[in-house]
Amino acid sequence: MYTRLTGALGGRYGLSLALILADxxxxxxxxxxxxxxxxxYLVVVCTLLVTLLTARAPRLWITxxxxxxxxxxxxxxxxxxxxxxxxxLEVTSSLGVCLLLATPVVIVRDIxxxxxxxxxxxxxxxxxxxxxxxxxxxLYDAVGAVTPGGFFGSPTLGTITNSLFFSFTTLxxxxxxxxxxxxxxxxxxxxxxxVSGQIFLIVVVARLVSLWGQYLPQRAPRGESPVE
Numbered sequence: 001m002y003t004r005l006t007g008a009l010g011g012r013y014g015l016s017l018a019l020i021l022a023d024x025x026x027x028x029x030x031x032x033x034x035x036x037x038x039x040x041y042l043v044v045v046c047t048l049l050v051t052l053l054t055a056r057a058p059r060l061w062i063t064x065x066x067x068x069x070x071x072x073x074x075x076x077x078x079x080x081x082x083x084x085x086x087x088x089l090e091v092t093s094s095l096g097v098c099l100l101l102a103t104p105v106v107i108v109r110d111i112x113x114x115x116x117x118x119x120x121x122x123x124x125x126x127x128x129x130x131x132x133x134x135x136x137x138x139l140y141d142a143v144g145a146v147t148p149g150g151f152f153g154s155p156t157l158g159t160i161t162n163s164l165f166f167s168f169t170t171l172x173x174x175x176x177x178x179x180x181x182x183x184x185x186x187x188x189x190x191x192x193x194x195v196s197g198q199i200f201l202i203v204v205v206a207r208l209v210s211l212w213g214q215y216l217p218q219r220a221p222r223g224e225s226p227v228e
Contacts (some may be wrong), residue, residue: 011110016054019047020042020130027137028161048103056108065102102141104131111204117211125205129171132200136193137167143186153182168192171197 022043030036052065107128114121140163144151150158153167157179166179170193181187 011054011114011120013054013120013127014053016127017052017123017130019022019043020127020134022049022122023134024130024164027134049104052106055103055110055124057109059105061102082087101135104128107212108129111208116215117213122205122212123209125208129197129200129205132193132196133168133171135165136171136189137163139189140167140181140186143189147183147186149182151181151183151186152179154161167193170194173198196200 023040026036026040026043030040048065049062052062057065070134107124111124111128114124137160141158141160142153144158144163149155152158152162162179168181169176170190173194181190
């Protein structure tokens with residue numbers, strides 16, 4: 001089963017990219033209600049599993065992912081049944097961060113192992129870039145849930161939609177300035193995201209685009225020149 005799935009999805013990031021975009025849309029549209037968060041969480045889980053299979057993660061990673069998904073699903077169902085919206089939103093934001101944190105790691109691993117730079121390699125980089133924005137948005141939402149006054153200093157501003165908007169304007173360094181972190185910790189997180197986004201574009205994407213349609217240089221043993 002594992003071999004069949006990785007053979008079908010391995011290295012083809014179109015479905016992963018579509019799921020990541022769906023994560024963004026669903027979080028923005030349905031993130032304010034318990035039912036909406038549950039639906040979004042299920043899509044996030046699918047994103048994790050599909051991306052792990054697409055990136056040809058080791059079988060152990062897939063097994064651990066299924067175990068994490070099962071345990072997390074029990075927590076989410078329990079939180080939903082309690083009908084405590086604040087606690088549910090905090091739990092799902094934290095779980096969403098944990099689940100999505102696994103996906104950039106396997107994508108980077110797959111890009112490093114890739115020998116020929118193709119459209120799928122660039123799609124993988126696009127997935128990674130968008131995941132950075134979504135992960136930070138969920139992180140801001142989780143931090144705001146445990147911060148008096150919320151992440152932006154006002155409970156009315158503490159929505160997942162605002163977190164997504166702020167995250168991607170920070171990642172792209174647009175910085176409209178209408179939303180500002182209220183605490184030094186929040187400001188530090190925003191700076192980490194802004195720097196990460198620029199480094200990613202300048203180093204990773206620029207390098208992959210320059211090598212489009214070419215084979216990556218082979219890694220030479222230490223002390224020797226790389227083989228082109």
